Amino acid sequence: MPLPFHIFLANGGPFPERSLIIFIAAGVILVTLILASIFLPLLAKSEKGNTEELKEEMERSAMIRSVDAAISTIRELMNDENHAVAVSVITSYSQI
Incomplete structure (x- = not known):
């Protein structure tokens, strides 16, 4: 076999x-x-140094997109009753 x-x-x-x-x-x-x-x-x-810089850039970009999305949503939901608070929140988000 x-x-x-x-x-x-x-x-x-x-x-x-x-x-x-x-x-x-x-x-x-x-x-x-x-x-x-x-x-x-x-x-x-x-490539480690480039990776750290790329990571930081991606985090900044994500933060900017998140703040822009939040501001857009607040503007869509803004009305006469919440106008003052919405403007206050938008102002604080704009400073980030």
Whole structure:
């Protein structure tokens, strides 16, 4: 009974250069893992400063959009009864 890991050709002969193919595949996997473990930390460090600046810019942008949305909603809901309070809230939001 042949082992399940042996590959044979249709005529029953052994698969040619099977050992070489396994060796090359293992080599490619090892080289890929080694290169990734060396270069990925270097790439991550070089862009860390840009990431912090990008994060701060995104937070500022989100805050501005949130304040604009709040002011627009307050203006839509403003009427004679709540006019003074609405203007006060809009003024405080505008200072942010």
